[in-house]
Amino acid sequence: MxxxxxxxxxxxxxxxxxxxxxxxxxxxxxxxxxxxxxxxxxxxxxxxxxxxxxxxxxxxxxxxxxxxxxxxxxxxxxxxxxxxxxxxxxxxxxxxxxxxxxxxxxxxxxxxxxxxxxxxxxxxxxxxxxxxxxxxxxxxxxxxxxxxxxxxxxxxxxxxxxxxxxxNARPLSAPPRDAAWRRFAAGGLAGLRAFLAAEAERLGLPADRSLPFVLAVNEVATTVIRHGGGRGLLWVWAEGGELLCDVGDPEGRLEDRFLGCFPPRHYKPGETAMWAVRRLCHIVEIRSGPGGTRVRMHLRLADAAAGPDDRAG
Structure with a gap:
């Protein structure tokens, strides 16, 4: 209307x-x-x-x-x-x-x-x-x-x-040069989670949002290890009032047709993981192609509730 x-x-x-x-x-x-x-x-x-x-x-x-x-x-x-x-x-x-x-x-x-x-x-x-x-x-x-x-x-x-x-047509920008980064592979998720928690605190993410951030990134990294190329690289930085994290899988591919946008009706690792990730984050961007896959997660550093609106008033 x-x-x-x-x-x-x-x-x-x-x-x-x-x-x-x-x-x-x-x-x-x-x-x-x-x-x-x-x-x-x-x-x-x-x-x-x-x-x-x-x-x-x-x-x-x-x-x-x-x-x-x-x-x-x-x-x-x-x-x-x-x-x-x-x-x-x-x-x-x-x-x-x-x-x-x-x-x-x-x-x-x-x-x-x-x-x-x-x-x-x-x-x-x-x-x-x-x-x-x-x-x-x-x-x-x-x-x-x-x-x-x-x-x-x-x-x-x-x-x-x-x-x-x-x-999804617009390509993701490169992480800034001063973004913290870390490689990950099987057996290294505990250290990755500790790294993420420390970066979240350093970049100003409120303590009550640190766990959702760590869980979201951990889910994507786990998917890369178990169902993607088996190894990856991630970057973490703050920009425009948000905490951002890119997880790159240079070898894996994701079929991003509404991936994670709806509750999975049957257990499928990729759908189940991305449904959880999208619920934990403000916005999730996925780009996948011949050069691999990159997942960018956005979390707000502070509340950004919509203000008063007088439309139709």
Whole structure:
């Protein structure tokens, strides 16, 4: 749903929610506080009490956090009721270029996550404030569009696998020259974990985030040793408010088709490991080709919660 004014937002969102209430759906709105106030006024007190409102800033903390939360809440709370009728407005402001790319990828992945489930999802985009490229790609990640001309097929929708691969087209930059580095192989993981913990402390990662960082890197290194080339090289550094770690496998290849983006349905070492790694990190980038594989893990050095947002308010 693309809108430019509060009236356009309400004209599309309110009927979507009312229809869900009338049909007995689990009706959920993940929106900013201002949008919640608007929707409650339009729906009326009786109807609004039947809608579960979730504050967008606390939900959209990271692409994998949001994707996992959708899956967890749907299975536990929403699908047991019946069909899920969802309205969501992602938070785009205050994001880095990489984060915007990952949130676009997240929007494409929702088509895979909800495929074959009793779900009707409407995503809201504010054309008056968002960059043009975000609106353009929304038409590529959503099969249908609703705007002031009404609902219609997007006409520009692409397969989520294609969009996912496009997000990997940009090569990873080289680690900075002053990045700490270490080689690893079988039998050396204990020393590697000690090295990672020391670097995390030196670079300012809060103590309560050190263990998730060490576990994530250890999972990738273990995968390299057991299922990749058997040895690798890693770099650790801080940049742009994040702790970054590259794990390079010069010989191994990873088939990165949604790797680790969804809970593995059957035990597969690569999928299971990368699902855990993506849950432990803010963003994970994977590049794999004839020259080997590199996995870059991002962890925030400090909280970066989304601030107040007045869209649709």
């Amino acid at each position: 693309v809108y430019s004014t509060r009236r356009e937002f309400a004209a599309a969102a309110v009927p979507h929610l009312r229809e869900g209430l009338a049909e007995g759906d689990a009706v959920v709105a993940v929106v900013a506080p201002a949008a919640e106030r608007l929707l409650r006024r339009q729906l009326g007190s009786a109807a609004s009490r039947s809608v579960e409102f979730i504050e967008a800033g606390s939900w959209f903390t990271g692409p994998m956090d949001a994707l996992a939360a959708y899956q967890d809440r749907s299975r536990r709370d929403w699908w047991p009721v019946g069909r899920l009728r969802l309205l969501a407005e992602p938070v785009w402001t205050g994001r880095s270029e990489l984060e915007v790319c990952e949130w676009k990828r997240h929007e494409a992945l929702l088509n895979v996550a909800f495929a074959g489930t009793p779900t009707l999802l409407m995503c809201a985009y504010d054309a008056a404030s968002l960059p043009a490229h975000v609106i353009t790609d929304a038409a590529r990640t959503h099969p249908d569009v609703v705007d002031d001309r009404g609902p219609r097929p997007s006409g520009r929708y692409v397969d989520p696998a294609v969009f996912y691969a496009e997000c």
